[in-house]
Amino acid sequence: MELLVVSGRPGNWISLRDPRLRILIALGFALTIVSLRQVPLLLLALFFSVALVLSTGLSPSRIFRRLLVLEGFMLVLLLLLPFSVPGEAWFRLGPMTATWEGFQQAIVILLRANAIVLALLALVGTLEPVVLGHALSRLGVPDKLAHLFLFTVRYLGLLHDEYRRLHKAMLTRGFVARGNLHTWRSLGWLVGMLLVRSLERSQRIVAAMKCRGFNGRFYLLDGQHWHWADSLYALITVTVLSVLLLLDRVT
């Protein structure tokens, strides 16, 4: 399970809160942040998120590694925005003119995305995946989806180990990944082998579950209790988020 576990310091104040509360706060925060337009307020939100992450005791190096992974095409968007938004000229690059308005839009996107990802990582990413599955189910996610989530999480770690075994076997035989057809085909076989192994495993699992009387119903046993303190935190969050939204509209 080491693939997914992002454990913070045990016993910190976030881990004492109900998982449902943490999911709902993350959702409310994200919905609020995407509707904010003012840079100072977004900076404040980012500050909240960073404080949240630090208070969970996650190691800063891990956070940095998981900080918004800007994929190639997003980089394209952020770099091109200053040139595609009309407005006051900032600088010229050959035939193109960069504008302050475009630059500001790019900054707004960066701040929003990072604030939300950090809050999500701190509030929900520090949950055990199984606890998360139970909490989602209790929040009204359809049963089949919740079960699929729990089963997937259960087998991710195993299949990751399987992948590492297969990959190690390839390396032992002198495989070096390069950008050529041979590499791609070999990795395709690796994916194929992974699928074959997983099918065999799933057949054993289904057989074992049927032996134990599995009839499609999966009973979730957990001890999640909503405390009065959770309601208090929910109230505080709603207040803070409303103030942020009001400030964004008023100023």
Place this chain on the structure above:
Amino acid sequence: MAHIPDGVLTAPVLIGGALTTVAALTVALRRLDSERIPQVAVLSAAFFVSSLVSIPVGPGSVHLLLNGLMGAMLGWAAVPAILVALVLQAIFFGYGGLVVLGVNCINMVLPALICAALFGRRLRDVDSQNGFILGFLAGGLGVLLTGFMVASSIAFSNPDYLPAAKVMLFTYLPLMIVEAVVTGAAIGFARRVAPELLFLPER
């Protein structure tokens, strides 16, 4: 590779994405037999792990999307499988975001369903021998359509994003070629080693 972060798209696109995802999910869950859940889950875990493999292309490297292959192999069950993968990636790896989850999901799910309709039956045909070609087409088409969906969800959000959306489409080309070859090899391999893998019920 196809994760749009939060904060980029506008409300109509976000709401449209969320609604279509919920609609597709409703149909898919109704068609998903409870007894098949463990099997779909193990396969989707395998797809998830495969998408973590970084594959060198030229100076950089790419990660597979695998939605075309998932659609062809799992049919409608690919919808919840992809959603679960996206949720895990957003929450534990920081790819994508929370409010855009619906858009990110439909961007991958729709191509998967199209691949299911186009290649699902042929993949299950015992007589056909062209496993590599089917995998190649499903993998390539999955990426191509996803690229179109991502670019258009960005371009629909704001006309200012249009130039970036056009450039973006080109960044999908290397991935399309690599994914086509890799999934082609995977299907060709599976057909020889474990043909039963390809004859999973589609419903």
